[in-house]
Amino acid sequence: MVGSDDATMFGVGIKRLDVVRTWKELRSLRRSATGTLDEVQTIQMPRLRWMVDHAVRHVGLYRSLFPGDAARRLQHPDDLLRLPFTDRAVCRANPIAELLSSDPPPGSRRISSSGTTGEPSEVLYSPGAAWYQGILALRRDGVRGLRPWDKRCEVTSLREGPRRSGIWELLDRRFMRVPTTRPPALLARDVLALRPVLLAGHGHLLVELGEELDGAFRPRYLVTYGESLDGVTSDALVDLYGQRQLDQYGTAEHGSVAWQCTAADLYHIDHEAVLLEVLDDHGAPVPPGETGEVVLSGLWNPLMPFLRYRIGDIATLADRPCACGYRLPALARIWGRTMDWILDSRGRWVAPQRLWIDHHLERDLVQGVVRRYHVRQDATGAIRVLVLPYRDLPADFANRLQASYRRLLGQDAMIEVVPVADLPLHPSGKFRRFSSELVRSRDAWQSESPATPW
Ligand SMILES: [Zn+2]
Known part of the structure; x- marks a missing residue:
């Protein structure tokens, strides 16, 4: 779970005020979230085929990794199982030019992953992909009942972006981003001055902040991300803030992936933006209710596609609808990293x-x-x-x-x-709860991929 501090939180990345396009896309996202799995797949599959075709033609990594006619063979989501995996190690073994389809056009967005798994790395979003992250954030906020102008405070490892102008400057005044390195006492002072509607950050940092606030302030929304939450942290947050936190899951490579609605139950998946697989040790999809490794294929970033990407997290697939009534495939739990x-x-x-x-x-x-x-x-x-x-x-x-x-x-x-x-915390502000010097050998799955060759 890396770098999710970023694109997932705010509607940044909207370079122009393209209201009509944004409104249309939001409306279509609202429709697809209440639709059937078949309907969602009719959105996913053409995008996936387009992205695979584009990647095979224009991105060095996929040109050498995927068969030339891979896109044509992708008729059903299960066909994806035949494509080889990628992961951070594969990407790091290649120069960045081999991961990009072109030079970054103006308006592209650069995101650094926090590097809790090793070296920090960089991901580039095309202007359209950055815009789409903003749309996903608006959709998620809308489902939670949060309005775009509601005040927010985010404790983040992200560097401050450039000053913006016009309507964005007004919005920026309502969105406070505080670095994770700020001492909890000063953080508490910031929060009391802003009194945000939404307070977000890594779970253990919100615990420290809550101890400092000592009941003096409780936001309407408490949002956690960036690390798997255990019972110790969740219970402490409930004690300190009087509410169950809403957790969200994203990655630097794919942006927003899944998030809890105000029912604080299952994680709704951003199916329109990312194709999420949960696979067992043999690379086969786990049935609902079972736990496996998360593999992600991004559908929106042609500049730097991440396809069949083993992010290194373990999750449980839900076997029932969310308490809010959401019926599409969802995650029941996100457990953290396979490497631990x-x-x-x-x-x-x-x-x-x-x-x-x-x-x-x-x-x-x-x-x-x-x-x-x-x-x-x-x-x-x-x-x-x-x-x-x-x-x-x-x-x-x-x-x-x-x-x-x-x-x-x-x-x-x-x-x-x-x-x-x-x-001590990792410099990114994240906290690693488990570490082993004995590196798990995962060669069974790694060298056997793909499970079913073409
Ligand atoms: Zn829900």
Whole structure:
């Protein structure tokens, strides 16, 4: 989950005030969100075919990776399964010219991903793709009942953009973007001065801000993004702000991908902008209700297409409609990154969400006790759980956590629980809850792709 701080939040990128085009597109998005899966696929498939054809013709990476007539063979969404995967490593192995279809035209937008997975990297959006991100944000805001002029405050790792003029300057005054490096006390002062309708940021930063605000201000909308939320963070946010946060999921490469409506239930997917697959370890689609790896194909950015892109996140596909009535395929949960898996003492890889400590300990041992924690596996396989507590850990905290982890990871797993005075954040402002020096070998899936060759 990288770089989602960006294109997903604000309707930036609308270079001209193209009201008619924007209004038409919004109306069509409203229609497709209430339509059937078939109707959505009749929007997706022509766009996908066009994008694949364009990529094979004009983008070096896809010219060498995809068959020349790939677009013609894409008749049904399942046909996509036959195309090889791409991922960040593949893209990084190529010079940027091999990833672009042309020189960036004027009005293109440059976005840096935060690089929690390694080096920060750059993504370029065509003017049309940047515009479409604005449309998606307007649609999402509309579904949530947020109006374009409502005041917002976003705690972001993004650098401030250039000053804008005219109506945009007026809107900018209502949208405050505060860097993640700002101390919570100053942040609280900013928020109290602006009193935004919507307050957004990484979950753990909103927790720190909420502690500082101490009930002095509660926004109408609390929005989180950019990291997977565990129960510790969610419960703390409910305590501090008196409401369940609305989470959203996006990537630097694709922009907005999925988000929760005000029912705070499932994640609605931006099907019109991105084709989202959830795949099992063999590269086959998981059935509804099951969990797998997220693979994304962007439908809107011809300048720098990301097709069949393994973003490295794990998600669960919903097996029911959202509480709001939304019936299209949706995500029930976004779990975080595949790279954070932990190796157990029997040599099996354990998904990080199975180590969330609120799944292992009673609520009263965690809530109001644990502020943040980090599970770190070193090269010998030993696991250290670093806990930043609010107060002294209860006497049986460490023993209970060790015992519960051993039931999951094996009785001879080496587990140490260490209270710490500080847990530093990644420079991007994100917080990595899990890390392992044992890199998960995913060659089974990586080298076998595509699952079904043409
Ligand atoms: Zn909903």
